[in-house]
Amino acid sequence: MRERQSGDPGASEAPPGVVLTFPGPRRGSTGPRGGAASGASTGPRDGAAAASGATEPTGRAAAVDEPDLGHHGDVEATPGLVDLAVNVRRAPMPDWLADPITAALGDLAAYPDAGPAREAVAARHGRPPAEVLLTAGAAEGFVLIAQALRGVRRPVVVHPQFTEPEAALNAAGHRVERVLLDPAEGFRLDPARIPADADLVMIGNPTNPTSVLHPAADLAALARPGRVLVVDEAFADTTAAPGVPGEPESLAARRDLPGLLVVRSLTKTWGLAGLRIGYLLGDAALLDRLAAVQPLWAVSTPALAAAAACAAPEAVEAERAIAARLAADRDHLVARLTALPGVRVAGRPASAFVLIHTPGAAAVRLALRERGWAVRRGDTFPGLGPDWLRIAVRDPATTDAFIEVLAEILEA
Numbered sequence: 001m002r003e004r005q006s007g008d009p010g011a012s013e014a015p016p017g018v019v020l021t022f023p024g025p026r027r028g029s030t031g032p033r034g035g036a037a038s039g040a041s042t043g044p045r046d047g048a049a050a051a052s053g054a055t056e057p058t059g060r061a062a063a064v065d066e067p068d069l070g071h072h073g074d075v076e077a078t079p080g081l082v083d084l085a086v087n088v089r090r091a092p093m094p095d096w097l098a099d100p101i102t103a104a105l106g107d108l109a110a111y112p113d114a115g116p117a118r119e120a121v122a123a124r125h126g127r128p129p130a131e132v133l134l135t136a137g138a139a140e141g142f143v144l145i146a147q148a149l150r151g152v153r154r155p156v157v158v159h160p161q162f163t164e165p166e167a168a169l170n171a172a173g174h175r176v177e178r179v180l181l182d183p184a185e186g187f188r189l190d191p192a193r194i195p196a197d198a199d200l201v202m203i204g205n206p207t208n209p210t211s212v213l214h215p216a217a218d219l220a221a222l223a224r225p226g227r228v229l230v231v232d233e234a235f236a237d238t239t240a241a242p243g244v245p246g247e248p249e250s251l252a253a254r255r256d257l258p259g260l261l262v263v264r265s266l267t268k269t270w271g272l273a274g275l276r277i278g279y280l281l282g283d284a285a286l287l288d289r290l291a292a293v294q295p296l297w298a299v300s301t302p303a304l305a306a307a308a309a310c311a312a313p314e315a316v317e318a319e320r321a322i323a324a325r326l327a328a329d330r331d332h333l334v335a336r337l338t339a340l341p342g343v344r345v346a347g348r349p350a351s352a353f354v355l356i357h358t359p360g361a362a363a364v365r366l367a368l369r370e371r372g373w374a375v376r377r378g379d380t381f382p383g384l385g386p387d388w389l390r391i392a393v394r395d396p397a398t399t400d401a402f403i404e405v406l407a408e409i410l411e412a
Helices: 046-051 095-107 114-122 138-148 162-172 216-220 284-292 301-310 312-339 361-370 396-411
Strands: 018-022 082-084 132-135 155-159 176-178 200-206 228-232 260-264 277-281 353-357 373-377 388-392
Touching: 018 301, 046 095, 082 388, 095 301, 095 312, 114 301, 132 284, 138 162, 138 260, 138 277, 138 284, 138 353, 155 162, 155 312, 162 200, 176 396, 277 284, 301 312, 312 353, 312 396, 361 373, 361 388, 361 396, 373 396
Parallel strands: 082 373, 155 176, 155 200, 200 228, 228 260
Antiparallel strands: 018 176, 132 277, 260 277, 353 388, 373 388
16 A cells, blocks of 8 residues: 555645555565564664564565554564563453353354344443444454445545554555544544545544543544444453543444444453454444345354353453553553653553653664563554554553663663
8 A cells, every 4th residue: 555645646635634545455464464574673773683683573574655554463472572562461361251151162063143142242332232243353343344335435544543444444445544643642633634525434442552542522523424433442441530430432332423333342351362252333224234244153152152241240340440450550651651761651541551652662672572572563553653662551560670671771
């Protein structure tokens, strides 16, 4: 994919902050799709990092002028490193979740029945079951949206954010426009920057990688007849606010907004990345269009058991307690990062990760790998660059050990 330049044939004037793009091949995928892209290092630390032979994920380098949308944090977290690159909570699985998943293994001879899980998820969000579509992870939801909505004329993706929505649109042949949020403004959304005639808008809340939580009212202002508004709430269950019950700024229960699709994931809080379970919430007729392009029995029986268990009141109560503890751990990480010279924390973090800017971050990341720590590079997110890193929130002891190493690297 390349940016559309103003001199291209047929190029149109773009509003400020909007990048016009053409579809193109997906580069540098991770996991089974290929290796991780290796980012160029910048700043005075580059030579030292290269000379030291830092272990780097292997694979094809992304083009300098186009972020590698296929790169994800899992490829950073190679064995032997302390993982601050992946935003999945690792903790013993509670019995109320482990037992149904284990019991489901005895039913693998039968085809999956999504009905009970769909009803449980619907009840959690105060919706009828027809307004729930279960998916093999949130990522499948983006593919279904891109494939089912091939008729949209002006799809817009708000960046920086998770790159799979744009990657899925590219793969389906859409011509994507990017609205790039400004780090000087804390990566906050101004609804007025979204083109009025955009008939598909995709945005994260809280946004990965910035950890910024946009006000629900600002997102709701984007909804209108004739537009599909996709809000990626994969990390909504990691958010908490004092005195606010439930998930602050979530649109999951909103049934009054035209064209709203909310994308949800059970991966992060409950450590279920390998099980692949997520869901979409929205108008029944719109979900029917997406279901029409979904493979039969897309969600496995164990994943359906997990979805039903995680929607139960016991699970929601536990989730809220985990989010509160996460907030305290995040505050500790932010305080320690802010005290480091040359490190700037982006925006107001609200999720399970923190985005930082520091000169020469690409070389810092390599030096951290040499010292046994994996963090997420930022240059593969549109709107960022080589001086950005994303760091997962962990317990205070892990954070303190990490900060000690990071401080030594920055002082070197």
